[in-house]
Amino acid sequence: MLNKRLWIALSAALLLSPAQAVSNPDTLYFGVYFEPASIDAHAITEWAGMWLDDNIYETLVRYKTKSVGGKLEGTTTLQPWLAQKYTASNGGKTYTFELRKNVKFQDGTALTADDVQFSLQRVLALDLGPAKQLKDCVDPAGIKVLDPLRVQVDLKNSCPSFLALLAQTNTGAIMSKTYVNKNGGVKPGQLNDYLRTHGMGTGPFTMGDTTAGVKFELNANPNYWGGKPKLAKIVFRVIKDLSNQYLLLRQGQLDVVYNLPSELLEQSMKEPSLTVNKQSAIGAQTLYMNNTQKPFNDPKVRQALMYAVNQQELSDAATLGIAKPSRSVLPGALPGYTGNEWPYKTNLDKAKSLLKEAGYPSGFASTIYYNSGNAEREKTAVTLQAQLAKVGIKVDVRSVAWPTFVDGYQTGKFPMFVVSNLAAPILDQYMTQNFDSGSAGAGGNYSFYKNPAVDKMIAQLSATTAPADRNALARRLQKTINTDLPLAPLYDVSLYYVMQKWVKGWTLYPSGNWYFKDVSKE
């Protein structure tokens, strides 16, 4: 991350590196900049843990793929996975899962309905971050074993996001009951220290060696029920400096890197030996405003801000124009999104007149915070500063360290801040976390937005299963929230993976899952 400008300047004068032959054809070298804090699938806290667990563990259902221009892409529709079949009855309040036969855990024991019941009950008992949504849908007693290969789940209500929750590794991963009980068991509300660093599931890869600060590995599981993976090993190499990651990629030392800063991404796109794959993640770079603080407690002020903002210019400045401007308070890749309820278009006169109506004819002064070291957010904040100045809003841009930043936005200390969080493709979860007054603060509603009508509609959404009704509700919700504008969405976040041309078969999902089974180097 250090001195990106230097790289650009130097790279400009650079000769193209010669084409490389595929090195280590059965091992994928993946450049990453952080390490997993936990690989306990039901207590994953960050991405590195999820990358591993997506391949060590499996879920009852999984997102489908579709072919786009000859290339597979992940979708947000579900298909059976460890469950070869599932049926909904009782008005969508009872689900019966029929497990695939002959699925074995990596220790050779067979997967049974007991393990499924145990795993779901464990998520509820641990009651960590991801469990909340599942807890709203099901009680531990509602998960019943019918026979060794059949599980029945009675829901508390017609929870429409239930299946999607099961598709998420951190709520739906199936663990072996025997293995967990042998290694610490389940203590309600408590992390399991053994499973934090050890994992054993039904997936195509097993946990391999880990060297702190250097690498962590996955090894192929030759007995995987779906056939042997194409690669023998995945090596995640910890390379903290992104410019260095890029150099290593250029030299063929790494096969894949992701999340390069936009300047290096642009360089990569010109590189003939590399391909750039885009994942439409579910998230937006957002300017949050604290709705309980003056002057942002007045919707007119928030709207004025949106009229003063030029989203394309922000995308140009922060992402070299790669990111798509937001057209709703929901990210474009989230199911239920519509871009047709967005009234805003840059209009400085309108912004000024709204400010005048709100009692700030000559603007006001405020502060935008971002976390230090995040170049994209810095550029966003500085560009916002210039744009808002045009309507008399004088903004001070301040960077703070990550711990202070998280504390500040979760406890409502900042008047404004820029952040982008990635979410699962679950509409109800997104709505509840971001806009329900009950989630104010750490729960995800960082703008401390409160609109009883919106709370009511979100509750209604969580009780509606018919797709047409849900879409209509989602549209109404967006219309209302877009008007209230508790936060200013700026542009949709996409994740970019830069890889060698020889890396084949890697499908990217909006949900952010990484499945390595069909990845190969050719």
Add this chain to the structure above:
Amino acid sequence: MLTYLLRRLLLVPLIVLAISLVTFILVHLVPGDPASLYFGGQAVSEEALQNVRRQWGLDLPLPVQYLYYLGGVMRGNLGVATHTGQSVLSDIAARLPATVELTLIGMLLAVLIGVPLAVVAATRRNGWIDHTVRTLSLITLGVPTFWAGIVIIYLFNFVWRLLPPAVGRLPIDANPPTDITGLYLLDSLLTGNFSTFGATAFQLIAPALTVALGVIAVIIRMLRSSMVEQINQDYVRTARAKGLTSRQVMFKHALRNAIIPTITVVGIQLGYLLSGNALVETVFSWPGIGLYFIDSIQSLDYAAVLGVSMIAALIFALVNLGVDLLYAAIDPRIQYG
């Protein structure tokens, strides 16, 4: 001498204790909640946060937390690092050798390059060598280490392909030698694994040179000026008059008298570098204590920050003691009692 040594050694635990208290207070002054950082700053319910706080003892009053911590330290337990899930002691043990190896080799390079250059510059005062050396030392002093590191990687690896890529202590597909001391150079020699020795040494050149650059500049500036001072002393003239060769005069007489201030500065640098050089470690993906410290701060990992601070304080105190003892060895006029 022995009483002096004992007195100094008895002070060490007190220093470390004081550092732990100051660090404890400082890290708790930083606004932030380790529990919510554990969840990556993502949306999370209050119950989940409470669960984690309770499990880590963060719900206890601060003085109680500190006493618990000290109690653990007395039993040789530095606590569990919340951001890695491992014990802080094993985390540090896994990373310290990387830092030690890099620092020692870097220092060695610095002394081997810096001392002769300083001596030559001093003896050819105001000549072209002197001017060149002084200008270079000014430049290396002014250039930030991480920037120097990036330029070194770019030129020596990427453009000229003379040095290996900056992937840490070993090439990307190599395995570490059997673990004896954690110092790869030493371990590979001890196990007769010469290919790993070669690979390790090759990987070390660029980062060690980066570490050395800053120190070389310091050595040159300090040593050159004190050498110049010594060369004009009467005893040097006497030595020359006795008919000693120029080399004998410089290295046996002048250098020995001139080097004490340099040792002090180099000692401080050594202590500082041994406690981790986060910038160089970042640029070269060097899995040392400096990177670990930065990660710990980023995740407000109290136990890890405290652990590294205490180990760093211990190293610093011991290195300083070593430097003080070295004075007596070099300069017979200095005696401790």
